[in-house]
Amino acid sequence: MGIEIFTLFSVGPEAVRPLLVAAESSHEREDWALTAFNGFPTAMVFRPDDVHSGSMHYMFFPARGRQEFHHHPGARCVVLLGDVDMHIHFSTADRDANPESTAQTRTVPALTLTAVRFAPHLWHSFETAGDDGVGVLGLTFHDNDDVADLPAITDALMEDRTVYWSSVA
Numbered sequence: 001m002g003i004e005i006f007t008l009f010s011v012g013p014e015a016v017r018p019l020l021v022a023a024e025s026s027h028e029r030e031d032w033a034l035t036a037f038n039g040f041p042t043a044m045v046f047r048p049d050d051v052h053s054g055s056m057h058y059m060f061f062p063a064r065g066r067q068e069f070h071h072h073p074g075a076r077c078v079v080l081l082g083d084v085d086m087h088i089h090f091s092t093a094d095r096d097a098n099p100e101s102t103a104q105t106r107t108v109p110a111l112t113l114t115a116v117r118f119a120p121h122l123w124h125s126f127e128t129a130g131d132d133g134v135g136v137l138g139l140t141f142h143d144n145d146d147v148a149d150l151p152a153i154t155d156a157l158m159e160d161r162t163v164y165w166s167s168v169a
Contacts, residue, residue, distance in 0.1 A: 002107060003090050003118040010112050016083050023060055033155040038067040038164075044155050048144035051136035059138035061086065066127040067122030069099040069165040073122075078116045081137030084128050085110050089128045091123040099165055108136075123165065 008116040029032055032043045036058065062086045069091070080086055086108040091099035103123075110116045110133065118124060128136050145161040147153055154160060 002092065003076065003088060003116055003122070003124070005088075005106055006115045007107065007108075008115060008128060009111045011081065013111060016081060016111055017134060019081070020083055020137060023058075023137045024062075024134060027060070034157065035156045037159050037162075038066070038070065039157075040065060042159075045139075047153055048147070048150055050150065054141060054143050057140045057142075058101065059140060059163060060135060061126055061128045061138065062135040063128050063130050063133045065135070065166045067125040069103075069123050070162050071095065071123050072142065072145060072163075073120055073161055074145045075114075075120050076118055077141045079113065079139045080108050080116065080136055081113050082108075082128065082133065083110050084130030084133035084135060084138045087127040087129060089125045090118065093123055095163070096123055139155065158168065 007015045026032070027041050034041055034043045036042065040062070043058045044055060046052065046054075048055045061082070069089070070083055088106045088108065089103050090106070091101045091103045093102050108116070109132065144150065144153070147161070
């Protein structure tokens with residue numbers, strides 16, 4: 001199975017750019033435990049607990065950035081909004097096989113609020129394109145990634161449970 005993409009609606013640049021600028025400036029907030037996920041700013045907004053098995057994370061992809069191929073132990077739903085196109089590279093290769101050899105790419109157009117869903121252990125990477133934009137804001141929702149000791153979950157949950165192709169190769 002690949003990825004599912006659903007564009008909810010288009011948003012004008014006059015609304016998107018100020019939102020992205022505000023998001024980028026929020027990275028200096030002292031009340032956020034901002035971490036880096038493959039070099040991109042990330043923050044856990046809601047952590048899993050005894051009542052809620054899921055978590056929500058803020059992500060920011062500056063223009064002209066690309067992640068490494070990686071996968072997670074749990075499924076992911078991501079909501080994206082940006083002023084540059086977002087390329088989502090993905091591969092159904094086995095966990096020990098090079099994802100680049102069978103990679104496919106889907107593009108989320110700039111100025112659209114778009115939802116993306118993909119299965120556990122699906123190799124993927126996000127790449128922003130465009131020189132004249134700020135980037136792409138993402139909100140990702142997922143379960144506890146099979147962590148049984150919920151109090152032990154750190155702000156770097158996404159990074160802690162991620163497998164990068166470069167670590168497998």
